[in-house]
Every structure is written in C-alpha cells, then in structure tokens.
Amino acid sequence: MPAVERPVIYANLRKPGYTVDLDCYLKHGGYEALRKAVAMKPEEVCKEVELSGLRGRGGAGFPTGMKWKFLDRESGKPVYLVVNADESEPGTYKDRQIIYKDPHQMLEGVAITAWAIQAKQAFIYIRGEFIHGAKLLEAAIAEAKAKGFLGQNILGSGYSCDVIVHRGAGSYVCGEETGLIESLEGKRGYPRIKPPYFPAVLGLYNCPTIVNNAETLAQVKHVLALGGAEFAKIGVPGDSGTHIWCVSGLVKRPGLYEIEAGKATFGELLYDFCGGPLDGRKFKAIIPGGSSTKILKFGERFKGKLPGGTEFDWALEDIPLDSNSIAACGTGLGTGGTIVMDDSVEMIQALSNLNAFYAHETCGQCTPCREGSLWLSRVSGRIAKGGARESDVPLLLDIANQVAGRTICAHGEAVAWPVQSAVPKFKDEYLESIRLRQSGEPVPKLKLI
C-alpha cells in the first residue's frame, strides 16, 4: 500500500475556504476539546496527555506529560505557560502554517494546557519576523476572549487565563527555552544554566513555568478531543501522533507533509511525496530534522538495535519516520525539517553555510561555543573559498569535539553535530575541494557560502 498523509494538525487549514476567524473554527468543531477539558479536573487532563504518549515538537521530543509532572505546584508562586513560537531552527516552517492559517487551533491547546497546569497567565513568544502572524494571533485572542474561550471565567468555569503575544527580534538562541525566558524578561537572550534553572521549577520571573512548542500545544487539543488512549493509537509505540515533515532544498516538490509517526519511510517521503530528485540529479545527503541534527548520506547502511531489541539493517530510504527509528540511525527527528542535497552540492559549502549560521547565532556566554562556532565557520570557509591546508579537515573535527557537552545550552551540540557527523562521511570530498582550489580547477557552480 502506498504511504499516505494523515493530516490532523493541518486537516482544516488545508481545506479550501478555511479562514482564520473564530466562526470558521467553531464550524469545524472548535473549542469542543476545551469544553471537555474544563469539565475535567486539571490532574485528569494531565493524565490524558501522559497517556497519549505525546512528545514535544520543538526538537528534543521530550514527553509532554512528563514535563508537566515536573512542574513545582507547591511553591505558592504563580505558574506560567510559555508557548514557543520562535520557529528558528533552519529547515523548519511548520508552526508558521498553524499561526497564519489556524491560530485558534493553537489557542485552544493553550487554553487546555493552561487549565491543566493552572496557569493564570500565558505568553506566546513569536519570532520577530512573523509580523502579520503576531497580529493574527492578537486578533484571534481578542475573538476567543469575547466568547469566553480565553480571558476571564473561561466557559463559565470560574477559571481565568490571559494570553500575551510577545515578539522576538531575530535571535535564534531565543528559541532555546531558557534564553526565551530571559528574553521575555526584557533582557538579552542568554540561556540559563540547568540546574538550577529548570523552567518547571525556576522559570519566568523565577516562577514555575512550562515551555512548549506551538505545534505541541495544537497536538494537545487533539489529545483531549480523542482521549489519551485513542491518541496513543496513532503512530507507533514510543512516538504517537503525526509528524509534520518540512522538506526543503533540492527535491521536485519541497513542502509540508503530515504523516502518522512510523507509517512511512524517508524513501517514501522523498520519492512518493516529494517527487524525487530534480531532473538529471541524484540525491546525495539529507539533514533529517532541522539543521542541528546529524547528516545522513545516501548509500550508507544503518545497522543496530531498536529500543525494543529488534535488529535492523536499513538503507537511508528504509528508515521509518518515527523518533526511535531515526535516533537509532545516529541522528534525530528533531523538528522534522528535512534539508535535501543532491549531487550538484559541494558538501563543504553546505557545511560552511551552516557553520556561518551558528557563528552568527551563538550568544557568546560559553567560550567553547563562541570560539568554536567562529573557528568552524572560518576553517570551513577557507576550505570552501580557497586558502586551506589538508590538515584543516581533521581540524574541523578537533574543534567540534571540544564544543559538544561543554556548554550551557544545546546550541553547543547544534554547533558540533553537523561537523561531527559530516566530516567522517565527506572527508574525501572535502580534500578534493581543497585540491580543486589549490590547482585552480573549476569548482561546482552552486554557491552556498
């Protein structure tokens, strides 16, 4: 049977004539899940989310129910909910669709989650470039408040929760949850050290705070609509629900594909959904889950054991699209932002492009990340532009190895992983790139740096 999409999050927003206003949302069953939630006890809502097996969609795949359990409910301080709508991981453009085409779907998830964790104040941290998106959200919040879905006395329950839309200003590291919190407090987005600053204990204004990705909260709406046990039947054990694959780069049909977890493979995604490589080209590599995940090369074999003990032996095309299978191949599902490269791409230029991104985005607090990202960008840049030595190739790896695991936030890993995964796989090609430039021979046409 050919693989098919299973739109849940995108089910409505793709319908012709579907609009962002509340009336349209209500006609499509909107806010019924919230009605169900406020008739339940907050703990019961948390239980449903735990049962659902939902994992966060912000990149780390952390189980949402478990995150909510870590919340310090005894502190006596107010609890805050923060929606991470920063969507800043290169290759990722899924939350944008929800915000621009179906904002109430996310807001319903916000209201349900706020009720579950008993937050009286929620914040939506939206990336600064989503100028119109922020306005759409504000308009949607006003509509929802007027009808009692948000704001004072939600659906007559006596419970109130206000929502503020807060715009970022172009900094990637403000997508990291503690950097985001600092930014919300009106400061530079310097990530905080954990411990002690686990948001669920010491978050915004040093109060217990839950930070969830925008799509995660849209998923929560469906958890409540279906019930946790039913939701858990979508997908595969260990990864429930659908994943939105954001495919970009060199394929025939880049785009967004919502697929039940584990029910298709990378081969099906890239050939059946995306139409395969551009005419006359061959696929070379993909970055599977946003720019920070480790690169996979076509032609590699992936062997090992899944968490359940099942052995596997896969080509890239065979890897099933669920978190555990992808993690078993040494990389991550991340945000589902799959960046595709073909045989027209000079791999050192691709790496150098990403290194330049991380060098631009490091916040500079940690020496390994600040210096490492800059060095990686410079060294890969001189391989790509000329002036490199052969020893620069192992030097890249040497630098990256000194960054990962030695920093305050996971930006350190984001700096290191692309290099650590790409250098062993493309070393020979990098050496060839150096040779081409030393001998003055023509280099590939497509310029990436």
Next chain:
Amino acid sequence: MHGPSSSAPARALKPETLAQAPVIIARYPQRRSATMPLLHLVQEDRGHITQEDMHWVAEQVGVAPMQVLEVVTFYPMFRQAAIGRRHVRVCRTLSCALRGSYALMEGLEKALSCPRGETSPDGDFTLEFVECIADCGCGPVVHVDGAMHENVQAEDAEKFAAKLKATLKDPSYGQHPPVPGTPEWNG
C-alpha cells in the same frame, strides 16, 4: 552610550507611540518585560532606535539606559542607524542557499545598485542577507519590509528589483490590508 546616530536631531516620537507605552507595560507582570515591545514600537515609529529613545524606554520600564542598549545590540532586528526606504532581506541559510539565494543576492546587488549590507546612495534600498526566516520550503525567500516574497529565482532578480522600484512610486505602499496567500499576509 555609543553607537551610530543620525546627524540631524531626531524628531520626537509620535503621540500614539507615547500613548501606547503604558498600555503595553500594564499587560506584563513585570515592567521590564515591556522592553522589547517598546523597542519594536519605537522602531516602527522612527525606523530605527536613537539614544534618546533608549533613555525613554529605560525610564518607562524602570531600568538603566545601559540595560536597554544591551538588548538593542543583542537582537539582529533592532537597529541604531537609519535604513533605506525599502528594507530588502534575502535569506542566506542552507535551504534557501540550495535554491540559489547567493546568485539571487548577486543579481539584486546589481539591479538595485546596492552592495549587500549597505544602503544604496540614493537611500532607496537597504540590502541584507539574513538567517533563516522559517519559510524554507519556498526558497529563495526575500522579506521586504513586512512582506514575504517566496520562490524568488536568481534569474528573476531584475524583474523582482523592478517590482520593488515601482513600489517607491506607489503612495498606497504598505497600506493594503493583507490578503491570504499574498506577500503581506505571509510576512
């Protein structure tokens, strides 16, 4: 405080801007959280942020001016110098680069007579590379003021530049209410 500031003394902020500040501050549990929204507000009013503006924001949110400067210098979207009439931002990051954003940038540099990172001598355009703006499946993308232009191919750089130049003569530029699917809606 240091930093570039324009030679002519800056005009006062608009009364609407001043009036909005207390409304924004009142939304937040703590005043200081209003720092970024106030900076956005000022930048929308004036086009950039001056030293006086930073002093004003600092006073509003109850911090030292230096703490506002720290914020302004951290975030790429805040700027202390004036820019051209049209702010053209081409995405540089990998997905867009794979679709030709470097060639597109070269084409725009020529067609707008403006090197990247600079403002054209006539003050019409500021042309910049920016990092991923979360529209990676439609690359190369170009963010112009508030509008997101998708699939701008390098070979169409001249045509695209001509379209941008035409907006300079359009008195209703930026006044149209966004329609779903248009660059203004996606921006």
